[in-house]
Amino acid sequence: MDVLVTGAAGFIGAAVAEVLLQRGDRVLGIDNFDPYYSTSLKEARCQRVSVIGADRFELIRQDFADMAGLEQALAGRSFDRIVHLGAQPGVRYSLTHPHAYSRSNLVGHLNILEIARAREVEHLVYASSSSVYGGNAKLPFAVEDRVDHPLSLYAATKKADELMSETYAHLFRLPVTGLRFFTVYGPWGRPDMMVWRFTERVLRDEPIPVYNGGEMMRDFTYIDDIVAGVINCLDAPPADDGTAKAGGSTKPHALYNIGNNRSEPVMKMIGLIEEACGRRAQLDLLPMQPGDVTQTHADITAISRDHGFAPTTPVEIGVPNFVNWYRAFYGI
Numbered sequence: 242m243d244v245l246v247t248g249a250a251g252f253i254g255a256a257v258a259e260v261l262l263q264r265g266d267r268v269l270g271i272d273n274f275d276p277y278y279s280t281s282l283k284e285a286r287c288q289r290v291s292v293i294g295a296d297r298f299e300l301i302r303q304d305f306a307d308m309a310g311l312e313q314a315l316a317g318r319s320f321d322r323i324v325h326l327g328a329q330p331g332v333r334y335s336l337t338h339p340h341a342y343s344r345s346n347l348v349g350h351l352n353i354l355e356i357a358r359a360r361e362v363e364h365l366v367y368a369s370s371s372s373v374y375g376g377n378a379k380l381p382f383a384v385e386d387r388v389d390h391p392l393s394l395y396a397a398t399k400k401a402d403e404l405m406s407e408t409y410a411h412l413f414r415l416p417v418t419g420l421r422f423f424t425v426y427g428p429w430g431r432p433d434m435m436v437w438r439f440t441e442r443v444l445r446d447e448p449i450p451v452y453n454g455g456e457m458m459r460d461f462t463y464i465d466d467i468v469a470g471v472i473n474c475l476d477a478p479p480a481d482d483g484t485a486k487a488g489g490s491t492k493p494h495a496l497y498n499i500g501n502n503r504s505e506p507v508m509k510m511i512g513l514i515e516e517a518c519g520r521r522a523q524l525d526l527l528p529m530q531p532g533d534v535t536q537t538h539a540d541i542t543a544i545s546r547d548h549g550f551a552p553t554t555p556v557e558i559g560v561p562n563f564v565n566w567y568r569a570f571y572g573i
């Protein structure tokens with residue numbers, strides 16, 4: 242299979258590309274190497290992927306929010322399916338940089354839908370977010386729950402992506418699957434996220450910024466479990482048969498939570514990071530951040546039923562795996 246992977250230099254994009262290449266697919270990666278976080282980390286991820294992929298991996302350096310540039314970059318290149326993981330991520334950053342989100346997550350998402358439509362791809366799998374649930378009081382969060390009250394612009398753009406995708410599934414019968422990722426962590430992760438930030442600071446004996454005094458819970462999902470789920474979904478496009486799909490669409494549009502199905506206290510994660518680093522953390526207890534959600538917990542019934550999704554990595558394994566990778570990567 243020939244797969245276009247957007248955000249191929251990103252955390253999840255590079256990991257998905259790696260496994261697609263390992264099983265023999267061809268991958269056309271696209272990424273603009275946005276400096277939101279370390280571009281040398283993005284380069285290192287791509288280097289790893291290109292070693293695995295050899296001549297079955299090609300990388301295009303292009304911003305997919307630029308439609309003319311995107312069309313030009315893709316001209317003469319073919320692909321059967323798309324995994325659209327490129328985005329402006331981060332909940333808290335969206336309060337200070339809203340236009341980065343409208344550009345990548347709204348215009349960019351529309352551009353990828355247009356490419357999928359023009360190329361008549363067999364399936365488009367795209368990234369949504371657990372943040373669409375906002376302050377949902379009902380736990381765990383299920384794809385049937387209403388998600389009309391986002392707490393951040395980031396969440397609002399991800400919800401908008403789901404709506405745009407629904408219209409393309411309806412109007413153009415484009416098979417699409419949206420995945421609501423739940424706080425993904427692990428080796429080659431994102432430096433703006435909690436597990437990375439805390440590990441970095443604990444190893445430097447610097448205080449860690451703990452929001453809401455640590456009274457937060459997240460469904461932390463390990464990268465290998467995520468990759469397995471993304472690829473299982475990619476392999477099975479929703480049928481255009483009028484039956485209701487996960488999330489309620491009667492178009493060929495399925496929507497799933499992809500999480501670990503366990504809600505863990507942030508303070509427990511800090512304990513695991515301390516243990517793996519062999520050092521105590523200095524806590525800088527801070528107030529709740531605007532836009533943040535106090536708790537997430539994924540109901541994964543739908544993706545387990547339809548795609549056999551079964552996460553196998555508890556945080557007790559995943560956190561030390563990350564810390565060990567981090568120390569090896571930076572030689573500390």
Ligand code: UGA
Pocket residue numbers: 330331332369370371372373422423424425433434435436438450451452453457458459507530533
């Ligand atoms: C993450 C990603 O940043 C989003 O891109 C993604 O869409 C989202 O997961 C999701 O699951 O949908 P978040 O859950 O906030 O967002 O992930 P982290 O940044 O790792 O934060 C996890 C927890 O640690 C939160 O409770 C946060 O408030 C807390 N935290 C984070 C801190 O206490 N201090 C920090 O410095 C960073």
